[in-house]
Structure formats: C-alpha cells, structure tokens
Amino acid sequence: MQQKTESHMSPPTHPLLEVKDLSIAFPSARFADNKRDKSTTPVVNRTNFSLKSGEIMAIVGESGSGKTMVARALLGLLPSGGIISKGSINFSGEDLTKFDQQQWKNIRGQKISMIFQEPMVSLNPTLKIGFQICEAMSHHTSLPYQTIWARAVELLTQVKIKDPEQCMHKFPHEFSGGMRQRIMIASSLMMKPDLLIADEPTTALDCIVQKEVMDILLNTTRNEGTAVLLITHDLGLVAHYASKVLVMEKGNVVEGGKVSNILDKPTHPYTRKLLSSLPHKPEPLEAEAEAEAEAETANCIVSIKNLCVDYPIRRQWFWQQQQYNRVLHNINMDMRAGETLAIVGESGSGKTSLGRAILQLVNASKGSISVSGIPITGENPPSLRDMSPIVQLIFQDPYASLSPRQTIGKSISEPLLLKPELGKDEITKLTKQALKDVGLPDDYYNRYPNELSGGQRQRVSIARALISKPKLIIADEPVSALDITVQAQILSLLTKLKQKYGFSCIFISHDLSVVEQVADRVVVLLHGHIVEWGSSEALFNRPAHPYTQKLLAALPELQAKGEGSYALHTREHQHYPLPSGYQEAADYADAQLSHVKLSDSHYVACQKTL
Amino acid sequence: MIKNIKNMQPNALIGYSLLSMIIIVSLVGAIISPYDPVEADFLNRFASPSAGHWFGTDEYGRDVLTRILNGTFTSLRVSTAAVILSVIVGVVLGACTGYFGGWLDRIAMVVVDSIMAFPGLLLVLGIMSALGPSELGIIIALGIAYTPSITRIVRGTVFSLREKDFVEASKLCGNSDWVTLFRHILPNCITPIVVISTSIFTSALLSETALSFLGLGIPPPEPSWGSMLADSRNYLGLNPWMGIFPGLAITFTLLSINLIGDALRDKWDPYMRNL
Numbered sequence: 001m002q003q004k005t006e007s008h009m010s011p012p013t014h015p016l017l018e019v020k021d022l023s024i025a026f027p028s029a030r031f032a033d034n035k036r037d038k039s040t041t042p043v044v045n046r047t048n049f050s051l052k053s054g055e056i057m058a059i060v061g062e063s064g065s066g067k068t069m070v071a072r073a074l075l076g077l078l079p080s081g082g083i084i085s086k087g088s089i090n091f092s093g094e095d096l097t098k099f100d101q102q103q104w105k106n107i108r109g110q111k112i113s114m115i116f117q118e119p120m121v122s123l124n125p126t127l128k129i130g131f132q133i134c135e136a137m138s139h140h141t142s143l144p145y146q147t148i149w150a151r152a153v154e155l156l157t158q159v160k161i162k163d164p165e166q167c168m169h170k171f172p173h174e175f176s177g178g179m180r181q182r183i184m185i186a187s188s189l190m191m192k193p194d195l196l197i198a199d200e201p202t203t204a205l206d207c208i209v210q211k212e213v214m215d216i217l218l219n220t221t222r223n224e225g226t227a228v229l230l231i232t233h234d235l236g237l238v239a240h241y242a243s244k245v246l247v248m249e250k251g252n253v254v255e256g257g258k259v260s261n262i263l264d265k266p267t268h269p270y271t272r273k274l275l276s277s278l279p280h281k282p283e284p285l286e287a288e289a290e291a292e293a294e295a296e297t298a299n300c301i302v303s304i305k306n307l308c309v310d311y312p313i314r315r316q317w318f319w320q321q322q323q324y325n326r327v328l329h330n331i332n333m334d335m336r337a338g339e340t341l342a343i344v345g346e347s348g349s350g351k352t353s354l355g356r357a358i359l360q361l362v363n364a365s366k367g368s369i370s371v372s373g374i375p376i377t378g379e380n381p382p383s384l385r386d387m388s389p390i391v392q393l394i395f396q397d398p399y400a401s402l403s404p405r406q407t408i409g410k411s412i413s414e415p416l417l418l419k420p421e422l423g424k425d426e427i428t429k430l431t432k433q434a435l436k437d438v439g440l441p442d443d444y445y446n447r448y449p450n451e452l453s454g455g456q457r458q459r460v461s462i463a464r465a466l467i468s469k470p471k472l473i474i475a476d477e478p479v480s481a482l483d484i485t486v487q488a489q490i491l492s493l494l495t496k497l498k499q500k501y502g503f504s505c506i507f508i509s510h511d512l513s514v515v516e517q518v519a520d521r522v523v524v525l526l527h528g529h530i531v532e533w534g535s536s537e538a539l540f541n542r543p544a545h546p547y548t549q550k551l552l553a554a555l556p557e558l559q560a561k562g563e564g565s566y567a568l569h570t571r572e573h574q575h576y577p578l579p580s581g582y583q584e585a586a587d588y589a590d591a592q593l594s595h596v597k598l599s600d601s602h603y604v605a606c607q608k609t610l
Numbered sequence: 611m612i613k614n615i616k617n618m619q620p621n622a623l624i625g626y627s628l629l630s631m632i633i634i635v636s637l638v639g640a641i642i643s644p645y646d647p648v649e650a651d652f653l654n655r656f657a658s659p660s661a662g663h664w665f666g667t668d669e670y671g672r673d674v675l676t677r678i679l680n681g682t683f684t685s686l687r688v689s690t691a692a693v694i695l696s697v698i699v700g701v702v703l704g705a706c707t708g709y710f711g712g713w714l715d716r717i718a719m720v721v722v723d724s725i726m727a728f729p730g731l732l733l734v735l736g737i738m739s740a741l742g743p744s745e746l747g748i749i750i751a752l753g754i755a756y757t758p759s760i761t762r763i764v765r766g767t768v769f770s771l772r773e774k775d776f777v778e779a780s781k782l783c784g785n786s787d788w789v790t791l792f793r794h795i796l797p798n799c800i801t802p803i804v805v806i807s808t809s810i811f812t813s814a815l816l817s818e819t820a821l822s823f824l825g826l827g828i829p830p831p832e833p834s835w836g837s838m839l840a841d842s843r844n845y846l847g848l849n850p851w852m853g854i855f856p857g858l859a860i861t862f863t864l865l866s867i868n869l870i871g872d873a874l875r876d877k878w879d880p881y882m883r884n885l
Contacts, residue, residue, distance in 0.1 A: 359782065361778065361781075384781055385784030385785075385786075388782060388784035391782075392782060393779070393782055400775040400776065401775035401776055402776055403797070403798065405797040405798055405800075406794070406797075411776075414780065414783050414785070415783040418783070418784050418785070461779075468783075
C-alpha cells in the first residue's frame with residue numbers, strides 16, 4: 001500500500017531527501033529470557049519516504065512509534081546502541097548511512113538542522129543568545145563575525161523577536177518558552193539548511209503560543225526555502241501545516257501520502273483509530289432539557305465567593321516586609337451538583353491554584369469557599385480527613401502520582417484503611433471492584449507502578465480517587481500527558497464512571513477541544529481573573545471575550561465530515577463584540593472587572609469604558 | 611533461596627560470600643585457635659609466618675592470625691553500631707526537618723552545619739577525649755560525626771519527595787503527616803540511605819583504625835584491626851606482616867561491604883526492578 005502511494009505521488013524532480021527501506025534496531029535487553037544473545041530488536045521497519053525542497057512533511061504517531069528514531073537517524077544521532085540495520089538515506093545525492101563523524105559534522109547544522117521539543121533546556125543557560133546563535137556558523141565558515149552577527153539579527157527579526165539586537169546580548173532565562181523556541185528556530189536556520197527537523201516543537205507550549213510559533217516556523221522556512229520534517233502527535237497541527245504525512249505505528253509506516261487525501265479517506269485502521277480518538281463535540285443530548293430542569297433544583301456542590309489566593313514571594317532578608325504575589329483575584333463561582341465544570345486557561349493563569357484552593361492545598365487569603373455546604377475557609381476549616389470522602393483529586397502526571405514503592409492495590413485501598421469498620425477482606429474486595437471499574441484486571445493488585453503504562457497508571461489514579469465515593473472530583477489536566485488514543489479511552493472512562501457514581505467533576509485543562517467534549521459549563525481564567533464563564537454551548541459558539549476568541553481561533557481542529565472522513569476546521573467566529581460601554585481590561589494586575597450577563601448562562605468580565 | 615542466589619548479580623554474590631566468609635572464618639577460627647589473643651609469649655616475638663604461626667607474631671609474641679580473627683568482631687561491632695546510631699538519628703532528624711520545615715529545620719540545620727564544619731577526625735578526637743577511650747565512646751563519637759551527612763541527604767530527599775503528587779494524594783486521602791511520612795516518603799528514601807550508610811560503614815571502619823593509631827581507639831590489649839595496624843607501625847621495616855595482614859582484613863571487608871551496598875541499591879531501586 002505504502003509503495004503505491006509513493007509511486008503515485010513521486011515527484012518529477014529529484015527529491016532532496018529519499019529514505020529507502022530504512023530499518024533501525026537496538027540490541028536486545030541483556031537479561032531477556034536469562035540469555036545473553038546478540039539479536040537486535042527492530043524499532044523502525046522498512047520506512048520509505050521522500051521529501052522535495054521546500055516541502056513540509058509530518059510524521060505522526062504515538063509514543064513508541066519510532067517517529068523520533070527516524071528523525072534522529074537522519075542526523076546520525078541515534079541513541080547509543082541503535083543502528084541502521086538496513087536501507088539507505090539519500091540526501092542531495094549522498095547516502096547518509098555511510099557517513100563517518102567528520103562527514104556528519106559537515107551535514108549537521110549546515111544542511112540538516114533540528115529543533116527540539118523542550119525549549120527550556122535546549123539553550124545553554126550560561127551563554128548569551130548571540131553567542132549561541134552565531135557559534136555554529138563561525139565554526140563552519142570563515143565569514144567575518146559581523147556578517148554572521150548581521151545574519152543572526154536578520155533571522156531574529158524574521159521570527160518576530162522584539163528588539164533583536166538587544167536580544168543577542170541577553171541570556172536564555174530572560175525569555176519565555178515560546179520566545180526561546182523562536183530563538184531556536186532562528187538559530188537552526190542560520191546556515192540556510194536544506195532540511196529542518198522539528199521534533200514536537202510546540203508540544204511544551206500553550207495553544208496560543210503554539211499557533212504563533214508554528215506560523216513563524218513555517219513562514220520563516222518558506223522564506224528560506226527550507227524543507228521541514230515535522231514530528232508530532234497532534235493531527236490538528238498536521239492538517240493545518242503539513243502537505244504530506246506519514247502515519248507510524250510501532251515502528252511501521254502504516255499510511256502515507258497527501259494530508260488532504262488521508263484525512264478524506266483514511267484507509268488503515270490505525271489512522272482511523274487515531275482520527276476517531278480526537279476529541280469531538282458531543283452529540284447534543286435529548287436529555288439536556290431535562291438536565292437543565294433538574295439542575296435548577298439541584299444544590300450547589302461548590303460555592304466560591306470573592307476568593308483571592310496569594311503566594312508569598314521569597315524574602316531576601318528576614319526584616320523585609322513579606323510581599324505577596326496574587327494569583328487569583330476575586331473569584332466568584334458556583335457549581336451545581338452533578339455537572340462537569342471546566343476551568344480553562346494558559347499556564348500561569350491560576351487554574352491549578354483554583355483547584356488546589358478547593359482541595360484546601362493552598363489557603364485562601366480572602367473570600368470564602370464552601371464545598372458541599374461545608375465552609376472550608378475561615379476560623380475552623382475541616383481537616384483533610386473530614387473532606388476526603390467529599391472531594392478527591394486526579395493528578396496530571398501519572399508517573400508522579402503513585403508511590404513507586406507501593407503496590408497498586410495498596411495505593412488504591414489507602415483511603416479505606418482510615419475506615420475502622422471495614423475488615424481486611426472487605427477492603428480487598430472493594431479495591432478489586434475499583435480496579436474492575438477502571439478497566440484493569442484484578443491481578444494488577446500486586447503490581448508495582450513501574451510495570452504499568454501511563455494510561456494504566458492514570459486508571460489507577462482514578463480508582464484511588466473514586467474508592468471513597470467522593471461527591472466531587474477535581475481532575476487537573478488528567479489526559480494532557482497521555483497519547484491521543486489513550487486520552488480518548490480515559491475520557492470515555494471518566495464519563496462512564498460519572499454516570500455510574502454520579503459525582504460532580506471540575507475538569508482543569510488547557511486543551512479546549514477536550515473541554516468541549518466533556519464539559520457542561522466552562523470558566524475561562526486569564527491572569528487570575530475569570531474573564532468569561534457560561535454553558536459550554538454558549539461559550540464555544542458565541543465567545544464574547546477577546547481572549548476566549550483568541551483561544552478558540554488558535555485551536556487547530558479536525559472535524560468529522562461524515563463517514564470516516566475528516567477535514568480541517570478552524571473556528572472563524574464572526575466577531576462578537578463586547579457589550580457596548582465595556583472594553584477588555586488593559587492591565588489585569590489590579591483590574592476592577594464588571595461582570596456582564598450576556599444570556600441566562602453566559603457571563604463575561606470586562607472593564608467599563610471611561 | 612537458591613533461585614534468589616541464581617538471579618543475583620555477580621558483584622553482589624562476591625560481596626555477600628566474601629563478608630559471610632570473613633564472619634564465619636572469624637567465628638570458627640577464634641574458637642579453635644590454640645593461641646590466646648591477649649596473653650604475651652615473649653619467646654616468640656616477631657616470628658615470621660610459619661606452620662605454627664600462619665601470619666607470624668607481634669612484638670609481644672601474640673599470634674597475629676588469632677588476633678585478627680578476634681579483632682573482626684570488635685571492628686565490625688564498632689562500625690556497625692556507629693552506622694546504626696547515625697542512621698537512626700540522621701533519618702529521624704532529616705525526615706522531620708525535611709518534611710515539617712520551619713524553625714525546627716533552621717535550628718537543626720545550624721547544628722548540623724556546624725558539626726560538618728569541623729574536620730571529621732578532629733570532632734571525633736574532641737568527643738573521645740571527653741568520653742575517654744572505650745568502645746562505647748568510639749561508637750558515640752563516630753555516630754555523632756556521621757549523623758550530619760545522613761541528615762543532609764535524608765532531608766534533601768524528603769524535601770523533594772514532599773512536593774510529589776503521591777504525597778499530596780496521601781494527604782487528600784486523609785492520612786496524618788506521620789502516616790504520610792512513614793508510608794510514602796521514607797520508603798522512597800531507602801536507596802540514598804543505603805548508599806550513604808555503606809560508605810559511612812567503610813569510613814567508620816577506617817576511622818576506628820585511625821583512632822587506634824592515635825591511641826584513642828579500643829584500649830589495649832583487646833585486639834582490633836585498627837589497633838593492630840597502629841601497633842605495627844614501629845616495626846614495619848622489621849616485621850611487615852604485622853601490618854599487612856590486618857590491612858588485608860580491612861581491605862577485603864571494605865570491598866565486600868561496598869559490593870553489597872551497590873547490590874542493595876540496585877535491588878531496592880524501583881526503577882531498576884524489572885531490568
């Protein structure tokens with residue numbers, strides 16, 4: 001199938017990069033089967049693709065699919081032990097697989113360069129930006145330093161860094177993640193490479209920043225005529241930016257070709273699975289009206305009044321006055337029992353602090369919170385033990401949320417140990433039931449977390465939160481660390497469990513497409529202020545606040561068009577203006593926001609025009 | 611049991627068998643040896659190794675092998691007790707300061723830092739001169755001297771674990787601070803504690819030697835490896851085996867302890883478990 005697509009779309013001109021039958025293997029684990037054999041384990045099998053200059057191709061796959069290995073092989077940077085066991089990589093007429101270190105040196109950075117996933121660690125914190133950008137070029141060429149410097153400034157201008165000349169004299173810590181990624185783009189394009197490999201370049205960034213960086217990356221490479229190989233797990237990104245795509249599963253290319261063709265007619269089951277795992281708009285339920293009516297009478301599970309949260313700033317000297325950094329400003333929020341409320345915002349917007357305040361993990365400095373009728377702020381707050389049957393948390397990072405030295409069973413059953421009326425057998429029975437609830441076999445009871453995958457760990461985390469049958473579950477980015485198919489499974493598991501146990505759920509997330517799938521109501525946070533809140537339907541269809549509109553526009557989304565076919569969908573909202581007489585707050589640090597009611601269940605916060 | 615041994619890594623196997631060999635040989639040897647470790651035999655001073663005295667004799671004509679075998683227990687007892695003492699004090703102090711922080715942490719860290727500011731041997735000498743040369747004195751002095759490094763390491767580890775999600779989860783379950791500390795945090799500190807205690811064990815063994823060397827160790831005529839090594843220094847040109855054999859005993863014991871320490875670290879590290 002692969003060959004067919006390739007021949008079908010083989011370019012008339014000689015391609016820049018041609019990968020033929022590329023297989024990558026690693027030596028087998030030493031203690032496998034108690035035998036030390038010299039056999040190897042393949043991680044990439046017989047991959048074929050080609051890339052013309054200036055073209056943008058994406059490799060899509062989940063973790064462990066081998067997509068990064070392909071990228072690393074193109075740069076001769078396979079992790080130690082990895083070998084190219086078969087095939088050839090033809091790059092502008094030369095076979096890269098036969099290169100020695102000296103030849104690689106001339107290719108890397110000059111002809112092929114790479115952008116890494118984590119902008120926070122890919123720049124050396126002890127060297128100035130200017131030096132780091134110019135370093136490679138001054139090694140490779142004999143151009144005068146002024147010329148190189150000028151080229152760097154020109155590129156920084158292209159990636160829209162403000163005041164590029166100044167920037168060259170600064171250190172990396174003075175820039176945010178998005179800015180650093182732009183600097184990385186500039187630095188990787190210094191030598192006018194023919195090919196740029198971008199390995200998940202925006203995965204660590206917020207969605208608005210992601211859009212900015214991707215736009216800049218593609219504009220710049222288009223200006224420079226550089227071909228781009230984009231390694232990603234995000235199909236929306238692929239649809240938005242790439243022209244060709246390769247879908248990889250467990251080291252095999254399962255499908256490849258033009259993006260539009262593949263979206264239109266995905267043929268391989270894995271591609272279809274990937275596409276169907278994308279968060280999708282829920283079908284409007286008929287029961288909704290009924291639910292509304294029910295909600296009217298239902299009581300509030302969480303009620304927050306004028307909540308402010310401050311974090312102390314570290315003092316230099318003990319006689320200095322303690323300064324505070326306000327992360328949440330005058331939050332007012334009510335949540336009905338049984339609903340799913342999503343809290344949305346970029347990193348640093350205070351969404352996690354809000355969740356932690358409800359859990360009593362941070363203290364409110366002003367205002368009040370009551371959960372299920374119990375005030376948790378004020379004079380005599382209830383202890384965490386009193387609150388544990390009422391509110392529980394599901395963590396973001398499945399690798400940090402389970403104690404590595406406790407078996408799964410022990411981790412899950414822990415809340416039950418505090419109930420003296422339960423016998424040992426009963427606890428085991430309940431724990432196994434909880435394992436069954438989250439879809440894990442009960443022989444996982446005696447396993448340790450390191451034997452489990454990320455998705456399975458997240459299931460355990462859910463089981464632990466659910467075992468004390470809480471009324472409210474706070475899920476802090478529960479799926480953002482997971483692969484897309486696993487993410488879909490966890491989301492549907494949460495929905496299923498919610499129906500079964502009827503808990504309310506606060507869903508904290510930065511991913512609006514996920515939020516749209518699960519939430520009944522949405523709260524948008526910006527710099528510690530609630531700027532808009534309302535029913536999911538109102539907020540996604542008629543976003544009123546400019547920030548919400550920006551968030552939604554930045555979302556590269558794929559939508560089902562019908563039977564198994566998908567198309568890129570950008571939310572081109574007609575511009576809903578703020579109510580007359582109001583404007584967006586210019587400075588959120590000490591803004592006095594008024595809350596304007598737009599409809600029954602839709603509010604926006606903005607400033608009165610003076 | 612046999613299966614466990616089979617799965618053991620070669621280094622661990624060497625370490626365990628070396629240490630158990632040393633202990634068993636000393637036990638049996640000390641009993642069946644025809645010589646007395648303490649009583650002098652002036653007719654046989656400075657004898658070379660021979661069929662009668664395998665490792666030769668010392669300046670009082672005592673059999674070196676017998677003294678080494680008897681000294682095993684003194685030396686191991688002193689260093690084990692010192693390590694246990696410093697681990698108990700250090701772990702309790704480090705866990706409490708790291709977990710609760712606050713003024714307790716500040717005061718404890720000032721004390722710990724000031725102990726650490728002294729050169730280790732100087733500190734031990736000071737404490738020893740206050741307590742007088744006795745076995746208990748050495749144990750207490752060494753225990754105090756090694757507590758700060760354990761406290762520091764445990765505190766740092768607890769400090770970083772305290773922010774982990776699973777610790778937060780334990781609090782949200784309603785567990786008290788102590789349960790959280792003992793059930794979730796301390797088990798995850800085992801790896802660094804094991805590593806640091808084996809290294810402390812080795813340096814305690816050596817410090818005991820150094821103290822004996824300075825005349826503040828196990829009071830004579832009781833045999834210990836350190837005091838034997840110390841006694842030999844005046845006669846090294848004349849009778850080198852007086853020093854060589856206790857030195858070898860120390861070397862092999864340290865080697866076995868270090869190998870065991872590495873093996874324990876690998877075994878208890880949950881990330882290495884299934885490799």
